[in-house]
Amino acid sequence: MNARRGLVLAVVALTLAAAGTLARGGGPGTGEPNAAGDKGVAAVNAAAAAAAAAGAERPGGCTVIDRRFNLYAVELPKDPVTNQIRLGYGLTPESASYPGPLIEMIEGQCFAITLYNQVPVATLEALRTDPNHPVGVSLHTHGVKYTQMSDGTVHSNSFVPPGGSRTYIWYAQPRNTTTGAQGTAGYWWYHDHVGGGPHGTPGIASGLFGGVVVRRQGDPRPDRTYVLAFGDRQTINLRRSSEADTCDEQNPVPGPTCVVAKVGEKVEFLVIGIGNDMHTFHVHGHSWADTRTGVIDGSKQLVDSVPIIDNKTVGPGDTFGARVIAGESVGPGHWMLHCHMQFHSDLGMSTTFHVLDQNGAMTAHAGHAPANPVQAAPAGGGQDATAHGNHG
Ligand SMILES: [Cu+2]
Incomplete structure (x- = not known):
């Protein structure tokens, strides 16, 4: 019981969390990068704002921002076994995890996701393999459409220094039988591309990744x-x-x-x-x-x-x-x-x-190694596991 x-x-909590996320700040918007970041990202945001003003920020077809929400990159307790640095993305700083939250889209939708980099500078410096590499994290995604300004790379200057924020725009482009566009429905992932190196290799290995699923209408x-x-x-x-x-x-x-x-x-x-x-x-x-x-x-x-x-x-x-x-x-x-x-x-x-x-x-299941010793399986119990598997 x-x-x-x-x-x-737990299911209710997850559902509410998802609903809250999707509802937060929804509705049409401008899609400009967040101008509320600290001065450290002012130059980056200014460049992005200029690009947005020039119409470069949104992928073609993204005419309205369907949903807006925040994503936080934070440091989590070190791995209990290896003592490696652990980072996570979360819809709130408190709920950050690895993998990060599932981001679910339907073809035709356009999301504006504002990433806040709350990872301590010292932690990001410790992840670096090259002292000349800038300190920061980013949000890079697969499958859906985005412009260079939402690529999440050093190459495009689309990352977030410590304490800063930046808004990334993703477009779940639908199929188009006229142009031949295949659509973006499928299973994808998002991840850091800057933490510790130009490919985000230490950032990903520390936990900055999560899943994206794009559904086609009717899926x-x-x-x-x-x-x-x-x-x-x-x-x-x-x-x-x-x-x-x-x-x-x-x-x-x-x-x-x-x-x-x-x-x-x-x-x-x-x-x-x-x-x-x-x-x-x-x-x-x-x-x-x-x-x-x-x-x-x-x-x-x-x-x-x-x-x-x-x-x-x-x-x-x-x-x-x-x-x-x-x-x-x-x-x-x-x-x-x-x-x-x-x-x-x-x-x-x-x-x-x-x-x-x-x-x-x-x-209670033979063959499983339960934490509860009362349910511990006898030696060899795994051999007839299926016989115990269907008494619900
Ligand atoms: Cu394997």
Whole structure:
């Protein structure tokens, strides 16, 4: 009962947070870069404002800003295992995390996202590999349309020094059968491109990344989305082993280290490849259609030609979505989710897709290594795990 109540509350909280974000400061606007930044960014903002005045700031087709919101880059507690610097993006400074918040768009929408750099100067200096590299962070995105002024690079002078802010404009360009534009619907990611170096490599490795999903009008929506970044040091969302799965069995709060859903819910995984390694994304007991949305449109013919898969390669910079129905046919349980490069999974590149029963309760499950010793599985319990997986 506690578990169910906790999950429901968490879902409500997430929904409210998302709604608040989308509602904040909405409506048509000018799209100029934020002029409220400190004097350190005055020159950058002045240049951007000039570009905006010249009509260069908005991508073609973005006539109205549909939504405005803030994004904060902050320093978070150091990694408890490696003591590496950790940074995060958040819709508020207090809610910053890695990965950062999912940014969801519908084709045709234009967003104005104001990034505030609240990372201490000393931290950014410590990330630098070259003392001549400017100190700052940025917001660079994939897939959607943006002008050079929203590229988030040193190259285009579109980054944010410490204490400053800057507004980036993204346009989820729709398909256009006249021009042949393919549209921007799909699974993408955003990340820093300046922290520590000209490619933001230390910034990304510290946690400045997140997921973007662009839906086409009419795309089926999931009940919940999890962003899973597969990266270096055999990590999922920069964590591995027990650090990657911190779900509290009594009060599971969905998040970067707690992948949880109730049986029957439509769950969307947005998989991102960060860093330098190749990985494969695999989840037990579930499979998905290898399409743009991860589902098959039953209204179209020849859908049987779409492969159904349960394992997919993800290289650096790759993104894709996997849509599953939690526990469908296989029931609730603690389903492994891991990289299938064996030496990666052996080193801890593995987490758990917790599928709760109809009542939202965690299932005691042989083969899982629960924090609660009362539920500890006997030796060899994993061999008949499936026999225990469907008693919800
Ligand atoms: Cu891997």
